[in-house]
Amino acid sequence: MPDDRLSVLHLIEAPSWTGAMSQTFELVAGLKKRGHTVALACTPGSILFERAEAAGVDVVGMEMRSELNPVTIAKLSHMVRTRGAQIVHAHRAHAHSLGLLTAAATGRPFVVSRRVSFKPKDNAGSRLKYTSGRVARIVAVSEGVKDVLVEYGVPEERVTVIYSGSDPARYTAACDRMELRRELGLGEDVVLVGKVANFYHGWKGHDIFLGAAAEIVKTRPDVRFVLAGHRTDEEKMRALIESFGLEGSVHALGYRTDVPTILAALDVSVNSPRAGEGLSGAVRESLAVGRPVVATDVGGNRELVRDGETGLLVPSEDPAALAAAIERFLADPEFAGRLASTGARFVRENLTIDRMVEEHVKLYREILAARR
Numbered sequence: 001m002p003d004d005r006l007s008v009l010h011l012i013e014a015p016s017w018t019g020a021m022s023q024t025f026e027l028v029a030g031l032k033k034r035g036h037t038v039a040l041a042c043t044p045g046s047i048l049f050e051r052a053e054a055a056g057v058d059v060v061g062m063e064m065r066s067e068l069n070p071v072t073i074a075k076l077s078h079m080v081r082t083r084g085a086q087i088v089h090a091h092r093a094h095a096h097s098l099g100l101l102t103a104a105a106t107g108r109p110f111v112v113s114r115r116v117s118f119k120p121k122d123n124a125g126s127r128l129k130y131t132s133g134r135v136a137r138i139v140a141v142s143e144g145v146k147d148v149l150v151e152y153g154v155p156e157e158r159v160t161v162i163y164s165g166s167d168p169a170r171y172t173a174a175c176d177r178m179e180l181r182r183e184l185g186l187g188e189d190v191v192l193v194g195k196v197a198n199f200y201h202g203w204k205g206h207d208i209f210l211g212a213a214a215e216i217v218k219t220r221p222d223v224r225f226v227l228a229g230h231r232t233d234e235e236k237m238r239a240l241i242e243s244f245g246l247e248g249s250v251h252a253l254g255y256r257t258d259v260p261t262i263l264a265a266l267d268v269s270v271n272s273p274r275a276g277e278g279l280s281g282a283v284r285e286s287l288a289v290g291r292p293v294v295a296t297d298v299g300g301n302r303e304l305v306r307d308g309e310t311g312l313l314v315p316s317e318d319p320a321a322l323a324a325a326i327e328r329f330l331a332d333p334e335f336a337g338r339l340a341s342t343g344a345r346f347v348r349e350n351l352t353i354d355r356m357v358e359e360h361v362k363l364y365r366e367i368l369a370a371r372r
Contacts (some may be wrong), residue, residue: 005326006364007037007084011076011099012062012091014048016230017255018198019281020115021048023141023164023356024091029055030357039083040221043077058083067097076102087111087136087364089167096129109136109367115164115278117144117299120152130154136367139360141279142300163303164279165356168348171288175264184251186224193326194226194266196259200237204229205272205296207240211319214244216327221249223330228253228262263289268329268336270361271295271305274316280304284351287311287343292336294325310343 010028014021024040025048031038032055042048044061052059062075076098080088089111090099096112103110112135120126130138131153138159140146146159180187186192193216195209206227213225225246231237233254241250256262263269269286270293272276277299284304286293293311295301295319305311312328314321329336 005036006031006086006361006368008026008087008364009039009041009076009080009083009085010089010090010091011041011062011064011095011102013044013046013094014046014092016199017047019164020091020113021046023113023115024048024053025051026165026167027357027360028052028057030204031361032057034357034361036361037083037085039079039085041079047346053243064094064098067094068101072098073101073105077105080106080108086368089113092116097125100132100134101127105136109371110134111139111363111367113136113139114145115141115143116150116276117142117148117278118276119148127153133270137363139363142303144300144303145278162356162359162363163351164281164284165351165353166281166284166347167353168288171260171263171347172196175260175289177264179261180226180258180265184226186222191220191267191330192226192265193223193268194228194262194268195270196262196274196286197227197229197232197271198281199230200232200234201295201312203274203276205274205289205316206232206237208272208274208296208317208319208322209270210240210244210246210250212270212326213246213249215320215323217246217249220327220330223249225250226253226262226266227251228256228259230255239359259285260289263291266291268326269293269302270322270326272316272322273298275299277301283311284347287340288347288351290340290344292329293343294322294329296322304346305343306346309339310346313340 028038039058041062048068086095088099088103090096091113124234142221150156197204233252279300295305296316297313297314305313312325314325
């Protein structure tokens, strides 16, 4: 293999399509496009498996529900050897454990990505996973994630921040602002505020968003709200909407693949987690499509939403503050447009997929050079 080409084995458990799956796909596809040898082990039959296969990636279906399965480790080790992989790179928790053991068995350097700002569990197994000398580098998707890892005990020099990326062409292409509105039976003049999240979970702060919505409709009953993401159309969410008295004001869309179209329809995009956010894909994509963004000050959000410059940042768990920030945008469209324009430029200049892939290539080369 020529010296300038890399060979990397990526592994991830992929039960559903999330930001981690999307970024893993973009990374392996980007490496392949650049002429590097890349193999991917992931959940068979998953969306990631199907998309990678369609893109011509060398993908192998492998269950990773157990973190210590010796059969899976043997299969992964076989993949390393038969494909001449120089580096093993894992992208989620179970893959982290399996990858660490695979790298140890094959003598390859090990890289793991960390995409959430939760503190890792405080037990012997987790501490081994994150602080083991076998981990050549942890890729943190934001400085916020890096800070949590360093506080946990990971040596700072072992953590590299590489921001997740978006494809500017996908989000700056002319999206029909009316497509979703027509689907929902809403006119162009209806004010639409939305929260896009990859799934419904307590830490994602859907209740905080709905609490803000309940404040807004007291004086602006004309405003409509949108929720999109896995399980946002299920009974539990419907009950939550009813508990805030928002029946008829909220459109719960469930899982969608047309995120740019949804974002294009919004007047304000909201990200309201109470914890855990690494580098929000919903925020990054909202900025990319030129939407005004309000976000809670959690994890890496402040690295995307620079308050008063690329969006508005509010304290977490404060629906009243969130409502006030949304209303500020609605009351001053010129201000909202100015921040949205700055945010779109920030993404184009700093948060592209090309840049994300190239920074991984640089990291891999650095790790391999240090072993020579």
